[in-house]
Each structure stands twice: as C-alpha cells, then as structure tokens.
Amino acid sequence: MLQRLIGVLLPCFMCVLFVGCFIVYENDAEAQENTIEKKLEVWNLSDVKQACDGCDFKMREAISRNISKVDEQTVSLSRAQSGVKMYIFDNYSIEDAFLTLIDSNLFATRINRDFKIGLLNAIGSGAKDFVMEGGIDEIGISAMDKIEYAKRLRNKSEPKVIINSVNTMHTSRRDYRYSDSLEGYIVDTQIIILHFYSESQLWSR
Structure with missing residues (x-):
C-alpha cells in the first residue's frame, strides 16, 4: 500500500517541482x-x-x-559622442558573450591593452570581481585607466554582470577620454548587453 502511494505521489511531486522551477526561470527572464x-x-x-x-x-x-568641431585658430579638431548600444547574443553563456564583445574590434581602442588582458583573464577564469587601475604622469604625457567587473548571477531584476571602464590620455597633440558602462542580462536563450558610453577626442598640431 505504501509503495503504491509513493508511486502515485512521486510523479505529482516531481511535476510540481519542475513546474515551480520553470515558473521561477520565466519570472527571472x-x-x-x-x-x-x-x-x-x-x-x-x-x-x-x-x-x-x-x-x-x-x-x-x-x-x-555627436559633435565635431574644427578650430582654425588653434588648428585643432575635436569630437564628442555619447549614446547607448544594445548587443544581442543568441545561445551564448553570459561569460562567453562578454569575452567575445571585449575581444572584438568594437573595443580595440576603448580599453587599455594591459587592462583588457587582465579583464579577459578574470572573466575566463570565472572570477566574480575584478578591479584594476593605474596611470602615467610624466613630462608631455599623462594617462589614467580604471576598470571594474562584477558578476552576480543570482540577481533577478538587476544586471547579472557589470563592467565600468575609464580610459584617458593627454599629450601635447592629442587628448582622449573613453567612458563605458556595460550591463549584462539573461533573457531566455539570449544574452543582452547594454553599453552606455561617452567619448571625447582632441587633435592639435
């Protein structure tokens, strides 16, 4: 009798369990x-x-x-742009999506090369947090770079992954500043990365 009762209740329990998991997943997405x-x-x-x-x-x-300006008196060219990009990855893990994006041509100059290598290694090794910062202050050149990475896969409505990066350089002939904030989300089988950015550049003779 007990075995028959278990045989009847166990499938019902498993059904409730899996339906519950499915509902949680759907709600999370x-x-x-x-x-x-x-x-x-x-x-x-x-x-x-x-x-x-x-x-x-x-x-x-x-x-x-999106602004471009030529100053004939100082013989200089300045550009400034800001906006948002939404990257869409199908059938990627969130880690692989970020690895692919950061290593693409889209970020060829936005992040300091050494910092990019450190970030890619951190993501690839499964790190939950990564911070790197440094700079140069010498005659004729100054620079400051900082990058922060955080992975919180248990977040429900908040981003699962966040990256904040600042890359600046000042020389006698060129100034630039890149500021990037990336947020990674999981929606069913898609990874969505929002990229809020601003950049400014100045070239002069």
Missing part, C-alpha cells in the same frame, strides 16, 4: 526583460544590424550627442 525596457524607454533605438564585420552577434544603438 521577465524581470530581466522589464529592467532592459525601463533602461531603454527614453532611447530611440535603431533597427537590428550586424554589430561589426566578422561578428556573429547583433546590435541596436541610439546616439544622444
């Missing part, structure tokens, strides 16, 4: 998607397009500022 929508509600994103030549992921973007 929905929470992630809702957060993305709130973050982007003030932006008018472009249509989906290939992220870059040779890339197997896609993107949408919106630019809030």
Whole structure:
C-alpha cells in the first residue's frame, strides 16, 4: 500500500517541482526583460544590424550627442559622442558573450591593452570581481585607466554582470577620454548587453 502511494505521489511531486522551477526561470527572464525596457524607454533605438564585420552577434544603438568641431585658430579638431548600444547574443553563456564583445574590434581602442588582458583573464577564469587601475604622469604625457567587473548571477531584476571602464590620455597633440558602462542580462536563450558610453577626442598640431 505504501509503495503504491509513493508511486502515485512521486510523479505529482516531481511535476510540481519542475513546474515551480520553470515558473521561477520565466519570472527571472521577465524581470530581466522589464529592467532592459525601463533602461531603454527614453532611447530611440535603431533597427537590428550586424554589430561589426566578422561578428556573429547583433546590435541596436541610439546616439544622444555627436559633435565635431574644427578650430582654425588653434588648428585643432575635436569630437564628442555619447549614446547607448544594445548587443544581442543568441545561445551564448553570459561569460562567453562578454569575452567575445571585449575581444572584438568594437573595443580595440576603448580599453587599455594591459587592462583588457587582465579583464579577459578574470572573466575566463570565472572570477566574480575584478578591479584594476593605474596611470602615467610624466613630462608631455599623462594617462589614467580604471576598470571594474562584477558578476552576480543570482540577481533577478538587476544586471547579472557589470563592467565600468575609464580610459584617458593627454599629450601635447592629442587628448582622449573613453567612458563605458556595460550591463549584462539573461533573457531566455539570449544574452543582452547594454553599453552606455561617452567619448571625447582632441587633435592639435
């Protein structure tokens, strides 16, 4: 009698268990998607397009500022741009999505090379946190770089992964500053990375 009762109740228990897991997963994906929508509600994103030549992921973007100015008196050219990009990865793990993005041409100059190597190694090794900062202050050149990485896979509505990076350089002929904030989300089988950025550059003779 007891064995028959177990035989009847066990499938019911397993069904409830798996349905419960499915509901949690769906709610988590929905929470992630809702957060993305709130973050982007003030932006008018472009249509989906290939992220870059040779890339197997896609993107949408919106630019809030794009300024170019030539100063004939000082013989200089300045540029400034800010906006957001949404990268879309299908059937990637969140770690592999970030590794692919950071190692792509899109970030060829945005992050200091040594810092990029350190970040890629941290992500590849499964680190939950990584911080690196440094700079140069010499005659004719000054620079400051900082990068922060945090992975919190248990977050429900918050980003699962966050990267903040600042890369600056000042010389007698060129100034630049790149500021990047990346947020990684998991929505069903897609990884969505939001990239809020600003950059400014100045060239002079």
